[in-house]
Amino acid sequence: xxxxxxxxxxxxRDSARGLISDKAPVSHLRHLRDSKDETGFSRELWKTFxxxxxxxxxxxxxxxxxxxxxxxxxxVMEEIGRTLxxxxxxxxxxxxxxxxxxxxxxxxKSAHLPKIADGSLLAALAIDEGAKHxxxxxxxxxxxxxxxxxxxxxxxxxxxxHTADLLIVAGRTGGAPGERNGLTLFLVxxxxxxxxxxxxxxxxxxxxxxxxxxxxxxNADQVLGEVxxxxxxxxxxxxxxxxxxxxxxxxxxxxxxxxxVTYLKERKQFGKLIxxxxxxxxxxxxxxxxxxxxxxxxxKALQALDGDFDHASAAVAVAKARAGTTATLAVxxxxxxxxxxxxxxxxxxxxxxxxxxxxxxxxxxxxxxAEQLARMKGY
Amino acid sequence: MSDLETFRRETRAWLETNCPPEMRRPMTxxxxxxxxxxxxxxxxxxxxxxFERMRDKGWTxxxxxxxxxxxxxxxxxxxxxxxxxxAMGARxxxxxxxxxxxxxxxxxxxxxxxKKEHLPKIAAGLIRWCQGYSEPNAGSDLASLQTRAESxxxxxIINGQKIWTSYxxxxxWIFCLVRTDPTAKKHDGISFILFDMASKGVSxxxxxxxxxxxxxxxxxxxxxxxxxxxxxxxxxxGWDVAKYLLQHERAMISGTGERGIGRPLGQVAxxxxxxxxxxxxxxxxxxxxxxxxDIDEAAFAAVAERAVDLAKAGQSHxxxxxxxxxxxxxLNKRRHEILMSAGGIxxxxxxxxxxxxxxRPRAWLRTKANSIEGxxxxxMLGIVAKRILDLPGA
Numbered sequence: 001x002x003x004x005x006x007x008x009x010x011x012x013r014d015s016a017r018g019l020i021s022d023k024a025p026v027s028h029l030r031h032l033r034d035s036k037d038e039t040g041f042s043r044e045l046w047k048t049f050x051x052x053x054x055x056x057x058x059x060x061x062x063x064x065x066x067x068x069x070x071x072x073x074x075x076v077m078e079e080i081g082r083t084l085x086x087x088x089x090x091x092x093x094x095x096x097x098x099x100x101x102x103x104x105x106x107x108x109k110s111a112h113l114p115k116i117a118d119g120s121l122l123a124a125l126a127i128d129e130g131a132k133h134x135x136x137x138x139x140x141x142x143x144x145x146x147x148x149x150x151x152x153x154x155x156x157x158x159x160x161x162h163t164a165d166l167l168i169v170a171g172r173t174g175g176a177p178g179e180r181n182g183l184t185l186f187l188v189x190x191x192x193x194x195x196x197x198x199x200x201x202x203x204x205x206x207x208x209x210x211x212x213x214x215x216x217x218x219n220a221d222q223v224l225g226e227v228x229x230x231x232x233x234x235x236x237x238x239x240x241x242x243x244x245x246x247x248x249x250x251x252x253x254x255x256x257x258x259x260x261v262t263y264l265k266e267r268k269q270f271g272k273l274i275x276x277x278x279x280x281x282x283x284x285x286x287x288x289x290x291x292x293x294x295x296x297x298x299x300k301a302l303q304a305l306d307g308d309f310d311h312a313s314a315a316v317a318v319a320k321a322r323a324g325t326t327a328t329l330a331v332x333x334x335x336x337x338x339x340x341x342x343x344x345x346x347x348x349x350x351x352x353x354x355x356x357x358x359x360x361x362x363x364x365x366x367x368x369x370a371e372q373l374a375r376m377k378g379y
Numbered sequence: 380m381s382d383l384e385t386f387r388r389e390t391r392a393w394l395e396t397n398c399p400p401e402m403r404r405p406m407t408x409x410x411x412x413x414x415x416x417x418x419x420x421x422x423x424x425x426x427x428x429x430f431e432r433m434r435d436k437g438w439t440x441x442x443x444x445x446x447x448x449x450x451x452x453x454x455x456x457x458x459x460x461x462x463x464x465x466a467m468g469a470r471x472x473x474x475x476x477x478x479x480x481x482x483x484x485x486x487x488x489x490x491x492x493x494k495k496e497h498l499p500k501i502a503a504g505l506i507r508w509c510q511g512y513s514e515p516n517a518g519s520d521l522a523s524l525q526t527r528a529e530s531x532x533x534x535x536i537i538n539g540q541k542i543w544t545s546y547x548x549x550x551x552w553i554f555c556l557v558r559t560d561p562t563a564k565k566h567d568g569i570s571f572i573l574f575d576m577a578s579k580g581v582s583x584x585x586x587x588x589x590x591x592x593x594x595x596x597x598x599x600x601x602x603x604x605x606x607x608x609x610x611x612x613x614x615x616x617g618w619d620v621a622k623y624l625l626q627h628e629r630a631m632i633s634g635t636g637e638r639g640i641g642r643p644l645g646q647v648a649x650x651x652x653x654x655x656x657x658x659x660x661x662x663x664x665x666x667x668x669x670x671x672x673d674i675d676e677a678a679f680a681a682v683a684e685r686a687v688d689l690a691k692a693g694q695s696h697x698x699x700x701x702x703x704x705x706x707x708x709x710l711n712k713r714r715h716e717i718l719m720s721a722g723g724i725x726x727x728x729x730x731x732x733x734x735x736x737x738x739r740p741r742a743w744l745r746t747k748a749n750s751i752e753g754x755x756x757x758x759m760l761g762i763v764a765k766r767i768l769d770l771p772g773a
Contacts (some may be wrong), residue, residue: 002455002688002691002692003681003684003685003688004685004688004689004692004694261768261770264770265769265770265771272772273771273772275770275771275772276770276771276772278761281760281761281764281765281768281770281772282757282760282761282764284764284768284770285702285705285759285760285761285763285764285767285768286705286760288702288763288767288768289702289705289706289763292682292699292702293675293678293679293681293682293706294678295682295685296678296681296682296684296685297677297678297681297682299681299685300681300684314677315677317674318673318674318677318678318681319678321674322674322675322678366674369674370667370670370671370674371670373670373673373674374645374659374660374666374669374670374673377643377645377646377673378643378645378646378658379643379645379646379648379649379654379658379659379660379666379669
């Protein structure tokens with residue numbers, strides 16, 4: 001398959017870009033932040049997303065979606081990355097939709113997927129527990145109790161957890177932290193007894209929550225996939241999320257870079273445009289090359305997820321690791337080359353730096369994925 | 380089944396039948412590369428068989444038109460062939476500056492007579508070419524070259540000196556930049572001309588490098604007589620041809636290295652460094668460096684694939700080969716630094732049986748030229764800054 005977008009994918013990009021740049025430029029995020037908005041994103045805009053078919057992008061057609069793939073989800077994520085639009089797209093349309101359609105029973109799919117597609121259900125994935133993304137180290141206890149389970153433990157960085165109507169929670173029904181066996185995914189109503197959700201406004205003014213579970217009662221029909229065998233499902237969903245976040249970072253990197261190059265062509269010092277200085281030219285050129293390479297690696301991973309899902313892990317690790325280092329470099333160079341103006345809240349560059357930091361941590365930073373790749377390659 | 384899938388199936392079957400097993404192993408020495416030419420010798424029977432079978436299909440130059448000895452493959456078919464060859468580790472049957480550099484330039488700028496004369500001989504490996512670009516005082520500033528070509532009836536008389544001429548001592552013909560108008564501005568008085576290295580007045584002298592090898596020569600021209608009909612493109616417009624050719628040269632150099640072939644770097648390192656009980660390399664810092672390298676290498680392979688696909692779709696920037704050249708050569712240098720670090724004391728042996736004549740340190744030193752030859756990394760970044768990013772100045 002050619003490593004370029006198809007005509008249909010390019011059209012999707014154009015329509016996503018049109019909507020997002022029009023309705024949610026960076027000033028949209030700035031306004032939500034400054035007004036301390038309760039939801040932290042625009043529900044109205046999410047409705048528009050649903051009307052345009054974006055929320056159901058990964059939902060199979062027989063459940064009301066368009067049944068498209070990870071490349072298409074990445075196309076939308078990239079546009080989100082350009083303007084830093086806060087939106088349930090990642091949590092609900094990418095992660096939850098993937099988890100349900102890949103692991104759900106017919107009943108679970110029928111109950112939730114059509115609502116994800118029409119924009120009426122928001123969902124969140126609750127995985128991380130410690131300071132770093134270590135899904136295998138999941139400790140949250142899921143004790144057998146009658147016909148079901150009781151959940152006890154705590155989750156952090158639950159993206160959009162503060163508004164979720166449905167939580168997808170990774171817990172341990174067996175095995176010890178570090179083991180694949182014994183992991184199980186559960187569908188949990190956040191309003192259930194024993195669930196405490198604390199909204200955590202993050203450094204990037206995006207939305208997340210800490211969620212505590214104390215003896216939360218779960219029925220057997222709330223298990224997503226198979227008991228004790230949730231790892232493969234979870235790893236697959238996480239890989240889709242990694243590809244999506246990597247795409248967001250490509251969009252973010254390119255936007256920061258574009259703004260920085262524009263600034264190099266406008267700002268004068270020593271009687272010259274600063275873009276005339278070779279010290280800056282070469283750094284800009286290196287960053288451009290890094291972004292182009294990362295873009296290719298990310299598209300490669302998304303195509304792998306759509307084509308040969310079970311063998312996509314290495315390509316995904318490469319993409320997420322590269323996207324993390326590239327975005328980090330892009331925002332650092334962006335602030336540095338904007339000089340003092342880059343340090344001001346008035347300029348948007350800082351928003352990109354903050355978001356890049358969060359994207360790095362989401363579903364494993366560059367170090368995590370380098371480690372994974374080394375293991376896959378046997379050294 | 381689509382035509383392309385049929386082509387893939389047939390290609391795979393043909394390669395399985397026709398590529399000798401010996402030609403599916405990673406190359407380990409210089410003699411594993413077949414360069415063709417008047418004095419060429421095959422280093423083994425499988426090398427000969429493989430070359431001749433591929434030549435007969437036109438697959439030494441799969442995407443060239445059939446009338447010039449090529450395979451006439453479409454870009455999509457060419458990609459399939461490359462993928463299938465890579466999948467079985469099949470070696471390139473013929474390495475040639477004629478294929479990588481001169482051919483594309485002739486296809487774009489050559490007259491019909493020039494194409495008919497030279498391209499089939501390149502495709503069939505009959506003539507080995509070298510490149511007369513750099514001069515002692517024209518390196519990064521290539522356009523300041525001084526080798527003169529003075530008009531004499533239907534001929535030019537060429538005098539001057541080239542340097543860093545790869546394998547000039549083995550080459551049959553040269554494609555050469557000469558100054559045909561010394562009064563014009565430096566980019567405007569250059570012509571691109573072809574001539575036989577056996578011509579009277581041509582001499583070469585190999586240059587010993589830090590690797591202990593001499594892949595480059597000094598090349599001297601003393602009243603060399605060349606027909607004017609050997610100029611490619613317009614007289615005094617040779618810089619256009621030169622630049623176009625450089626794009627192909629840079630794309631070629633960016634692919635230098637043994638990417639994706641053979642055992643993973645981490646496992647090669649484990650041979651000498653050792654591993655702990657859980658199979659992790661016994662040097663945590665080196666392990667991190669290798670993982671970072673593997674990530675960048677895989678990403679670079681993706682961009683190389685994408686560059687071809689973008690070109691096919693007519694969406695590529697002509698200066699992008701400079702970006703590829705910069706990154707690919709820096710990556711290859713990193714690879715060899717890692718190999719030296721991983722090899723430790725063993726990688727220091729220069730003349731011994733065990734080290735195969737110091738293959739690893741010599742290869743390491745050779746890579747240092749990657750970011751110099753064909754335009755330095757700094758020149759590449761300058762090109763990207765100006766031509767792609769449109770940054771101001773100079």
